[in-house]
Amino acid sequence: MTATTVADTETRAPRGPVPNALTSAQLPRFVELYTLAGALAVSAAVLAMTGFSIVGWLVLSAVLYLVSLGILSTVVENRRKATDRVVRGLVTIAFLLAVIPLVSTLVTVIIGGAPSLTWDFVTKTGGSVFDPSTLKVTIVQGAWQAVVGTLIITGVATLISVPIGILAAIYLVEYAQPQQWMARTVTFLVDVMTGIPSIVAGLFAFSLFTLLVGPKAFSGFSASVALSVLMIPIVVRSTEEMLKLVSSELREASFALGVTKFATIVRVVLPTAIAGIITGVMLAISRVIGETAPIFIAASFTSNFNANPFSGPMETLAVKAYADYKFPSQDIAASYQSAWGAALLLVLLVVILNLVARIIAKAFAPRGLR
DSSP: OOHHHHHHHHHHSOOSOOOOTTTSOOOOTTHHHHHHHHHHHHHHHHHHHHOOOHHHHHHHHHHHHHHHHHHHHHHHSOHHHHHHHHHHHHHHHHHHHHHHHHHHHHHHHHHHHGGGOOHHHHHSEEEEEEETTTTEEEEEEEEHHHHHHHHHHHHHHHHHHHHHHHHHHHIIIIIOOTTOHHHHHHHHHHHHHHTOOHHHHHHHHHHHHHHHTOTTOOOHHHHHHHHHHHHHHHHHHHHHHHHHHSOHHHHHHHHHTTOOHHHHIIIIIHHHHHHHHHHHHHHHHHHHHTOOHHHHHHTOOOSSOOOOTTSSOOOOHHHHHHHHHHSOOSSHHHHHHHHHHHHHHHHHHHHHHHHHHHHHHHHHSOGGGO
């Protein structure tokens, strides 16, 4: 190569860093917020001339936001980043659509139930009190019988469902072959039970105990059996997925040390998956603790305190909320207020149970997973 050719090559070579197509053009940091504010303002101005509505304003703002953000990103950046921004916007909108009803329901329950959520309401049994001096009947609003009934019925259902669900999941993951008829049968039955309506579970439990005990065999245990029908498939499915996530290398290392299969499951597999298993159990409890139809059919409802799950009707917080709203006493406003208080108390109970479950899962999890 001659000296002239080398010089021409050096002259034509670009000096400095070569620009990167992925980072050379960037929109401002808070462009999403600016675009959203502009979309809200433009949609409000448009709807102000045609008839303003909150739903229409939000929908039009979302459409304008996605279109504007996509155009800006395409012009300034590139199609790849524009697609990424639009998809992230769609995901954010979908998340907000899922959260808005939840937040709205929670705020409504808090506003409606907070005035009646007093210490007397929680610790006293509701019912009517007759004053012989004035010959008046006073309606006392209390939820203690419903709190006790909720804990007993849900606790018995958990004692029935959790062992059956966990053992069935262990069988499906650790022992059964995929093509075994027993494994396929259990999987099919779990899938069928997952789609059973709750009222069918209540009718099943009521019919079963009517045949065994007699007519009008209302009891908390009957309601627990109905709830266990709904809980078992959730526990099986969640536990099965958690056990599958445990690395096979852990099992092989345990087998290499001469540990039996049963000891490997108990000492290696279950402790590794304990956090997910407890989360699945809590999901099942949260699924059934607010059920009304099966408990209303199997255990009926009562304003009397009953802590014996094997005899007599029992009441839960969900059934109390329904009964006070559907069958109010002479003081209709007080009954409605009691229904809102029972609903709020049920929400608080679910929150407390979830917190306790997280603490237990963290305490029993292996050290590396804490």
